[in-house]
Amino acid sequence: MVDLEACHAIIVRDGSVMTADGRLVELAPGHQPAAMLRIYLGVDRGRDLVALVPEDPAFGSDPDGIGGERLRGLRDLLAGFWDRGPDGERDHELATTAIAIANWHAAHPRCSLCGEPTVPAMGGWVRRCDQDGRDHYPRTDPAIIVAITDDEDRLLLAHAAHWSPRRFSHLAGYVEPGETLEQAVHREVAEEAGLTLTGVEYLGSQPWPFPASVMVGFRARALTTEIAVDGVEISEARFVSRDDVAGLVRDGEMVLAPKGSIARRMLEDWFGGELPEPHARGPVDV
Incomplete structure (x- = not known):
């Protein structure tokens, strides 16, 4: 039996983890705050690790803390993790696991x-x-996300009604009881955009602890380009070419999923590489 108080700790609270300079912070025994909860994560690099939820709700919230250590949301960290290669992937996996299990305990x-x-x-x-x-x-609640193309290999991108302006991504939704993943793909796309699909093909998956999901990625082809958004969950959707996307992103007219997300990987697989960086423009809420 592992002594959880003798493990190194990753600090997690309310969907955030403690980082410094974009890297996970691991606190050694004797340097950890009082814990509300400890969750064993396993052995990494020869050390036992736990996710630690601090008793003090203010712990880690000071941006000027020792060594620049503070709690940051996982969404804000995705791109930085993705850019750091294997070390970033390791941090991403640990942070995702810690946040997902801590969210479950809280709920x-x-x-x-x-x-x-x-x-x-x-x-x-x-x-x-x-x-x-x-x-x-x-x-874990399964959800599907699907990259839809038409006969001209244009990609469908949609804006959810609750998103900030200019943010677009693939259609996605939760799997309902009694559905297969493929049935959920057809239903969600029909409900949200009025499209019929063919050639549904599995691409991959990603844990998505917002708050407790696994995103299962597919691609498919639309049998028609006559889009009819539901006006409730989706307020706008359009088919775009690669040139369209490059121009819209450069001009700041379209903001896409962050690096490190399955949505971004699916988009760049279709695009054929990394997307261009946008020109400077006003901030977009996420």
């Missing part, structure tokens, strides 16, 4: 059957109800 403090409080068990990978003896395990 499931009580037994879903009897309502009594649950307690962490098995290194933080289970919550146990002492009242009825049941173990509750983390859940």
